[in-house]
Amino acid sequence: MRIGQGYDIHPLRVGRRLILGGIEIPFAKGLDGHSDADALTHAVCDAILGALGEGDLGGHFPSSNPQFKDLDSLAMLKDVATLMETKGFQLVNLDCCILAEAPKLSPYLKPMAERLARVLAVESHQINVKVKSGEGLGAIGRGEGIGAQAVCLLQRRPLHQ
Ligand SMILES: [Zn+2]
Numbered sequence: 001m002r003i004g005q006g007y008d009i010h011p012l013r014v015g016r017r018l019i020l021g022g023i024e025i026p027f028a029k030g031l032d033g034h035s036d037a038d039a040l041t042h043a044v045c046d047a048i049l050g051a052l053g054e055g056d057l058g059g060h061f062p063s064s065n066p067q068f069k070d071l072d073s074l075a076m077l078k079d080v081a082t083l084m085e086t087k088g089f090q091l092v093n094l095d096c097c098i099l100a101e102a103p104k105l106s107p108y109l110k111p112m113a114e115r116l117a118r119v120l121a122v123e124s125h126q127i128n129v130k131v132k133s134g135e136g137l138g139a140i141g142r143g144e145g146i147g148a149q150a151v152c153l154l155q156r157r158p159l160h161q
Pocket residue numbers: 008009010033037038039042
């Protein structure tokens with residue numbers, strides 16, 4: 001068994017699309033960054049990379065590389081999933097928390113879990129996505145950005161599989 005944790009945060013800007021867990025959410029602002037700035041998917045990637053002892057997302061997809069500009073973060077997650085498989089591990093479960101003051105994300109949590117599950121080739125019940133507001137405190141509470149945390153558990157794949 002291997003445990004991993006990931007964290008990410010991106011600023012909210014007018015004129016950007018808001019994408020979390022690969023799901024586009026209608027909102028006046030979106031997350032700004034080099035890729036599509038999907039903070040949830042980035043936290044998930046970092047959790048899995050951490051469990052594998054493989055450093056972090058920035059090491060695998062450097063923002064200095066123009067190839068990764070506006071990249072769909074689900075494509076990064078797919079690469080991380082392939083690395084997990086190559087190293088002989090499979091996902092047991094993944095628990096995530098989005099830190100956001102607005103918009104209201106609860107209707108999108110299940111679709112996010114289903115989207116992440118599809119990319120990771122697991123059942124959606126193995127993935128939990130929840131959301132916490134910033135209660136008006138700090139940068140998250142002022143709606144300046146959206147953050148995400150993720151914790152995952154991996155197990156070594158049985159040899160007969
Ligand atoms: Zn990020």
